[in-house]
Amino acid sequence: MNNTRFATVIHMLTLMAKYPGQWLSSEWIAGSININPVMVRKELSLLQHWGWVQSKKGKEGGSMLQVPATQITLADIFMAVKSAHVLGKKNKCEEGLCPVGRNINKALQQLFDDADTALVDSLRDKTLADFVQEVS
Amino acid sequence: MNNTRFATVIHMLTLMAKYPGQWLSSEWIAGSININPVMVRKELSLLQHWGWVQSKKGKEGGSMLQVPATQITLADIFMAVKSAHVLGKKNKCEEGLCPVGRNINKALQQLFDDADTALVDSLRDKTLADFVQEVS
DNA sequence: GTATAATGTAACTAAAACACTTACATTTAA
DNA sequence: TTAAATGTAAGTGTTTTAGTTACATTATAC
Numbered sequence: 657m658n659n660t661r662f663a664t665v666i667h668m669l670t671l672m673a674k675y676p677g678q679w680l681s682s683e684w685i686a687g688s689i690n691i692n693p694v695m696v697r698k699e700l701s702l703l704q705h706w707g708w709v710q711s712k713k714g715k716e717g718g719s720m721l722q723v724p725a726t727q728i729t730l731a732d733i734f735m736a737v738k739s740a741h742v743l744g745k746k747n748k749c750e751e752g753l754c755p756v757g758r759n760i761n762k763a764l765q766q767l768f769d770d771a772d773t774a775l776v777d778s779l780r781d782k783t784l785a786d787f788v789q790e791v792s
Numbered sequence: 793m794n795n796t797r798f799a800t801v802i803h804m805l806t807l808m809a810k811y812p813g814q815w816l817s818s819e820w821i822a823g824s825i826n827i828n829p830v831m832v833r834k835e836l837s838l839l840q841h842w843g844w845v846q847s848k849k850g851k852e853g854g855s856m857l858q859v860p861a862t863q864i865t866l867a868d869i870f871m872a873v874k875s876a877h878v879l880g881k882k883n884k885c886e887e888g889l890c891p892v893g894r895n896i897n898k899a900l901q902q903l904f905d906d907a908d909t910a911l912v913d914s915l916r917d918k919t920l921a922d923f924v925q926e927v928s
Numbered sequence: 929g930t931a932t933a934a935t936g937t938a939a940c941t942a943a944a945a946c947a948c949t950t951a952c953a954t955t956t957a958a
Numbered sequence: 959t960t961a962a963a964t965g966t967a968a969g970t971g972t973t974t975t976a977g978t979t980a981c982a983t984t985a986t987a988c
Contacts, residue, residue, distance in 0.1 A: 715933040
């Protein structure tokens with residue numbers, strides 16, 4: 657995770673949770689985060705895909721939360737944006753070039769999966785609602 | 793962590809743990825990992841800095857472990873190579889541009905630190921020796 | 929109906945992170 | 959004295975990430 661996607665998405669969700677029932681424009685959300693509105697819209701499409709957010713096109717349109725903030729955990733949010741393993745990437749050890757290396761890579765895979773799980777587990781007991789409360 | 797440093801370093805340490813008391817050349821280590829020897833030497837300087845590894849220049853030189861593999865935990869290794877937070881980076885929310893945003897960023901900082909801690913804690917009960925045993 | 933203001937998305941550009949590579953000074957042992 | 963290794967700086971190439979432009983589409987207010 658050497659990107660800002662988790663920060664961006666939780667920021668977006670927090671704003672929507674703070675203003676429930678209101679159509680927030682991507683322009684306005686982007687302003688609060690200090691990023692480009694198109695980036696916001698890209699992440700919005702992810703949030704829609706997960707059923708967390710509803711968007712409305714056209715004038716007076718925008719986006720709002722579709723599920724209670726108590727039902728979204730930080731683990732859910734992390735998994736939605738996670739790309740790589742938390743311990744990083746593996747080296748490419750292909751075509752049997754590395755005799756010892758192949759076994760190591762197999763053990764690494766397990767280790768990487770375990771680490772991902774440990775982190776996600778630690779995020780499971782905090783909800784978006786909890787986070788929003790900390791902010792207010 | 794969207795890089796291969798953890799994988800590279802634990803691979804290197806595993807090799808040195810498997811061949812204790814032998815001077816392993818960066819060329820040979822790099823061959824097993826299938827990466828460039830210079831990358832290996834860069835990471836070696838990190839491992840030396842932590843006192844885990846000893847290197848010898850000149851002909852018949854190389855590197856070897858200087859401490860027992862039982863005394864290096866995966867948490868130690870992770871912390872040695874970790875650059876960003878496991879949840880990623882924060883958005884730049886400077887100069888009070890974002891009224892709501894500033895509070896969120898403060899809460900995010902805490903969350904990011906907690907997540908890092910949770911991951912490190914989960915890595916603390918496994919040593920390099922444990923990992924090497926899994927590989928063999 | 930028409931103007932306005934929003935989303936949705938593709939395509940492109942810019943910047944940053946990452947890994948590779950070259951080169952060479954230095955060191956050490958056979 | 960030669961060979962083989964580390965140490966490291968400097969430069970290049972690749973990939974990832976973020977920003978930006980552009981525009982088709984949609985929906986509302988007037």
